Amino acid sequence: MxxxxxxxxxxxxxxxxxxxxxxxxxxxxxxxxxxxxxxxxxxxxxxxxxxxxxxxxxxxxLEPPDKLLPPEILPLDTEIVGREIIHYEEVKSTNLKMREKSEEEEGLIILAERQTEGKGRLGRNWKSPKGGIWMSVLLKPNIPPVETPLLTMISSTSVFESLQEIGIEGSIKWPNDVLVDGEKICGILTEMDAEMGALNYVIIGIGLNVNFDKNELPDTGATTVQSILEEKVDRKALTGSIITNLDKWYRKLKKNSKEEILDSWRANSHNLGRKVDVEMVTGESFTGTAVDFTDTGGLVVKGENGSERTFLSGDVTLSSDSR
Amino acid sequence: MxxxxxxxxxxxxxxxxxxxxxxxxxxxxxxxxxxxxxxxxxxxxxxxxxxxxxxxxxxxxLEPPDKLLPPEILPLDTEIVGREIIHYEEVKSTNLKMREKSEEEEGLIILAERQTEGKGRLGRNWKSPKGGIWMSVLLKPNIPPVETPLLTMISSTSVFESLQEIGIEGSIKWPNDVLVDGEKICGILTEMDAEMGALNYVIIGIGLNVNFDKNELPDTGATTVQSILEEKVDRKALTGSIITNLDKWYRKLKKNSKEEILDSWRANSHNLGRKVDVEMVTGESFTGTAVDFTDTGGLVVKGENGSERTFLSGDVTLSSDSR
Missing domain, CATH: 1.10.10.10 (Winged helix-like DNA-binding domain superfamily/Winged helix DNA-binding domain)
Structure with a gap:
């Protein structure tokens, strides 16, 4: 054996x-x-x-391979996230793979070199070529399902911080992206399995464009670490850094330090204080100024007539007259 | 074949x-x-x-069997719910079985004569002997995940109405039970699979104690149709009635007739206007008067100092001094 x-x-x-x-x-x-x-x-x-x-x-x-193999990343100084890492050469999507492992203890991470059917929000595609960080994390926090957006928040914050560590100044776009100069470099897909009052598990999918050129992406509004820095970076170290940051923020969330999480979002938000269009799942849309985040991760938008609305999900774009 | x-x-x-x-x-x-x-x-x-x-x-x-076989229940005059019925002699739990079928079209129903590991909310057991209605329904509404409690609401309302049709006057207990004279006759277990902005699917599990004696149940606070009416009822007709009512309410929900759903809950609520203790998932508890339901299915409780709190989940019991 x-x-x-x-x-x-x-x-x-x-x-x-x-x-x-x-x-x-x-x-x-x-x-x-x-x-x-x-x-x-x-x-x-x-x-x-x-x-x-x-x-x-x-x-x-001879040379260790340029792959996100567990022994290349572990051990990390974390308590929960990254307790175990499973690596695949290729999967349909790491989130899908994690569903099969949802009975495992929280903190499990799945990494893949390539995803053939990488998923974005709302069933959208996410191109996942070789050289990116395609990662899913299994979490089982004892929080009400409505607070799940906080998990998306700490994930984007963690990626934001890890990018800062390699000299990239991004911004966080509600509800789930990290941008650099307005171009998407990272998307978070948070999926949950819950009954009314309690979460069974949450899978956080993190897709970060790292060591490939942005021309490999179909989306003209997207970028990669390599395209920004004009060189490849140590993908293993970057993965370890994201896991470490996520573990730190997850422990804060478990200690109920919501304000700290929200403050970090407020400080690094792409949208806050700007005029935005929110398009809801139902197809409706609303225009106003993004003024704050609620303590369950909602976005508060002040309409032109002064009325405030809170959004728990939706697509946000900067309004044309504030771009 | x-x-x-x-x-x-x-x-x-x-x-x-x-x-x-x-x-x-x-x-x-x-x-x-x-x-x-x-x-x-x-x-x-x-x-x-x-x-x-x-x-x-x-x-x-000769005689058709006393089993909830599809040809004994179908055809029904419904549009969505009950489009297809799958019957099992015995399953661990119908909700668990439905997870395996979650790729199917919405409206699918699973019925079983017995559940060996019937589930209540929060991982609690649900005794499911022969003679009950153990049913799961697959739904895929285009509503935000926060509105999922409305699905629990229409389910308990449907069971409430079907019981009325056979002469049993129940009451609906927030968030998920139907009671008769304060004893539980039906529990609803709503489970969802969602990403932040959108539901993938919802499984509604309905467990209704029908043709067996309440002495067969471990819970002294529970009752059965047979114990109330002192005779067995037509379980096939009752199942058909629940499916028909659920289809009716589900179509109302799809047409966004939330107020009608809420009004029905208000009219038939066990808790409303009474003093209650709410125990939250976190272990905290809160005492006050249940005053209303929000349009996402939350319970509004007015505390003794006049402050109002809204609960999205939790266990509600009538406060000792109002029983």
Whole structure:
């Protein structure tokens, strides 16, 4: 049996060593056979690790692959989010995959190199080529379903902060995007399974355009980290940073520090104080000035006649005369 | 292949006939073989239909079984709810079973004779012996997730009305029960799968205690139709009535006739105008007078100091000094 823990231990030992390690040297401390080591090595190679084997000398790790493999990201200094990471080369969508794992403990993360049917909000497509961060997080907070938008909020805030760490100044667009200079760099798709009074689970899908050119995207209003910085970044470190920020904000949310979450949104919002058009699910639309967020994550818009309306969902665009 | 449509046609023809029908007579109008008729008859027998076979004469239906089989309930004069019914002898829970069918068109109904793991709200058990109506309905309305409580409302209203039709005067307890003389006769478990702005689907589970004695229930605060009327009722007709009422109210909801739904709740509420204790998911509780329902199905409670609070979920009990 190929136990992942043994596999990661072998990988860790290969990473530490600058010289070849024999099958014997790798097997002994883990209490496994040399055949078992050989099998683990084959699996690591399949995962994308380049490992050189030399007769009589053993194994040596060359370059770690440019993939979001768990041992490349973990361990992280987090309490809940990222407790476990599952990696796929290709999935339809990481959110869809996470549904199959919804019985697992919260904090589980799914990462994929590519999504063939990446989803945006309201059934829209989300192009997910190689080089992006396509991630889903499983959360099971004890909050009423109406407060679920706060989870979207902390997710976009986390991505916003991680982008800041690599020198990109974004802004957060209600309800679920991160923009840079008005172009979308990240979308959040929050899905929930709930009964009336209680959440069963929430899946947060984060799609961040990283190491590919924005010309690869069909949407002209979208951008990528690579297109902004004019170079590729360390996608593994960026993933770890998002997970770490999300864990921090999720713990704040669990401690009921809603005001802190809202203040961060207020400070970094793309829409606040600007004239917006809100298009509702029903097709109706409303124009006014975005004035605040409610403590369940709604957007408060002040209409032209002074009346205020709160929106819990919808599409927001800057009104043409404020662009 | 055993096509259900052919099966129901054979059943319909057997029902219409007071004499034996030969295999030939049954097969011909449906364009199937006599062997195929024989196979369908075996399946109908397995479902619980008592069919006498006589060599040289053919088949004759004796008594239809006391089971909520689709051909015993359909056709109904409904537009959406009950478009299709699937029947099971035994399931863990009809809501759980419906999750597997969530890709189907809305209006689908699942009925089971028994549930081995019937669910109440918040993971509580719901005893589901033979003789009850254990039903789930799949709905996909284009409403924001926050309005989902309206679906619970129309469900309890439909059961309330169907009970009225058989002479039982119940009352509706917010958020999800129907009571008779303060004892629970029906519980509704509404589960939803949603993203922030839009519902994917809603499953409404209806559990109604019908043809068994209330002594079969562990809960001393519960009752059954049989215990109230001191006789068994036509469970098939009652099921059809609930489906018909639900279809009527669901169409009203789709036409956005929220006020009519709320007025019906106001008229038949167990709690309204009475002093109640509300226990929230978080464990907190609040005491006051239930004064109204909001247009997303929340309960408005006026505290002793005059302040009003709106609850979107929680457990409500009549306050000890108003019982």
């Amino acid at each position: 190929d136990r992942p823990n043994t596999r990661w231990e072998i990988l860790r030992n290969l990473k530490k060593s600058e010289t070849f390690l024999s099958g014997e040297e790798l097997a002994k401390p883990l209490g496994v056979s040399r055949i078992s080591v050989w099998k683990h090595i084959q699996n690591l190679k399949k995962m994308g690790y380049e490992i050189e084997s030399k007769r009589g000398e053993g194994y040596k790790l | 055993d096509r259900p449509n052919t099966r129901w046609e054979i059943l319909r023809n057997l029902k219409k006939s007071e004499t034996f029908l030969s295999g030939e007579e049954l097969a011909k109008p449906l364009g199937v073989s006599r062997i195929s008729v024989w196979k369908h008859i075996q399946n109908l027998k397995k479902m619980g239909y008592e069919i006498e076979s006589k060599r040289g004469e053919g088949y004759k239906l």
